[in-house]
Amino acid sequence: MPHIAYYKDSFIDVNDRAIPIQDRAHQFGDGIYEVIRVYEGNPFEYHAHLDRLERSAEAIRMPLPFQREELTALINEGLKRAAIPEAEIYLQVSRGNSPRNHAFPKPQESILAMVIKEARTVSADLKKQGAALLPVEEDRWKNCYIKSLNLLSNVMAKQKAQESECHESIYVDEGIVKEGSSSNIFAVINGALYTYPPERDILHGITRDVVIRLAKELGVTVHETKVDVNEYSQADEVFITSTTMEVLPVRAFGETHYPDIRPVTDSLVSAFERYKKQMTGKL
Template sequence: MPEIAFYKDKFVDINDTVVPIQDRAHQFGDGIYEVIRAYNGKPFYLEAHLERLGNSAEAIQIALPYTLDEIADICHEAIARSTILEAEIYIQISRGTYSRQHHFPEATPPVFTLTVKEARFISSEKRTEGFRVLTTEDDRWKNCYIKSLNLLPNVLAKQKAKEHGYDEAVYHENGTVKEGSTSNIFAVKNGLLYTYPPLKGILHGITRKIVITLAGELDIQTKEEPFSLDFLYEADEVFVTSTSLEIMTVKQVDDRLLPTERPITAQLQAHFRQLK
């Protein structure tokens, strides 16, 4: 099954496409991105992802080169061309190509890129066993709600977790738990679901929002409020969410093993599967 690429205004061979040296995404990380999962050939919560893409573009003053409806059409065509049923769509928009200068170039069109590839597969054994997560101090900028290309702190945190034998890094700020390097995080305590509120300091995850909606349908109360590392260590259940991971059980936080009974996580996972 071929990987598919769309660059600027047409579909191209993914192996032949060359991004200009002076593209601002290349030189400054001056752009935004979005990742969308497709199940059985259908993009999942596409409208919500594209709405967030538009919000990110507005936040950093990039004019979208296409309407959201036109981007949706490109996504559908890319999936059809790829013939990949279980796919991951990656969209990137840079401010454009121009001689290197820090302030915005004038009258430079943004550059739109899209790729489709097979989705990452996580075994059922791993999903049942769960992730090990390593906490780390949050050293990112303050506008993490923008899905920008400036991900070096996330890369370093993820690498630190990997080097220590963990699956994910979880950010905290002075002991207050915020989110993972590539995920949002939830904790369960006494039947209640806790997660950091949707402020500027975290990414407003689409799967995060789906989980909160599902929790409401299951009469599980969600508290969107800050909680501490100690609270996380003592939680009855912990899980992380993202487009790629869906709802991933956490079995260990730092050196603390968590309970193996995870009834609320299991309920949410089961109802999430029904949406696909």
């Protein structure tokens, strides 16, 4: 199935040479992005993703080059062209193309880029066995709630995980467990759910928010609070969440190994599957 690409004002071949050398996303990482999962041809939590994209744009003082209705029409057209039932939509907005200068260009002429491709999925074996996580030292900037293109730390952390035969790296800041390089993390302790609070220094994950809502509906107590590595080592269960990984059980975090029996995690995996079927609708 083909990848579908869009740049600035037209659909293009994904391999076309489209981005100018002085695009600020290319030279500064000056831009924002979103990844939206598509189930059976329908985007999941679409408006939550667009809300976050708009918050990120506002935070970096960058005007968006479209109205939401215009973007929705473009995405619908892209999905129609791609004809990929299980897909990912990658949206990127840069501050535009201008001679290299750190200060904002005048005027700011932001540029939208989009790629629609087959969705990445987690294997059934990994879902059953659970993921291994590697703790890494926090070294990112303090505004991780902005879904910025500046992902070098995340790239390095993910590479460290792969080289350590782990699925994901988890940032730890002075003993406090925060989030993964591309995920949020939860601990189950005495039947209650614990996860880092939605402050400026983590990404406010869309799947994270869904899981918290589902947990409360199931009667599970949720604590959005800072938890240290010692508490994680004593946790009954651990899992991570993201748009592409959904709800993924964890078998090990560093030197700590967790039981194969995961009643809270399993109940949330099932609830998430039910929610997908209920809430995945056309734009």
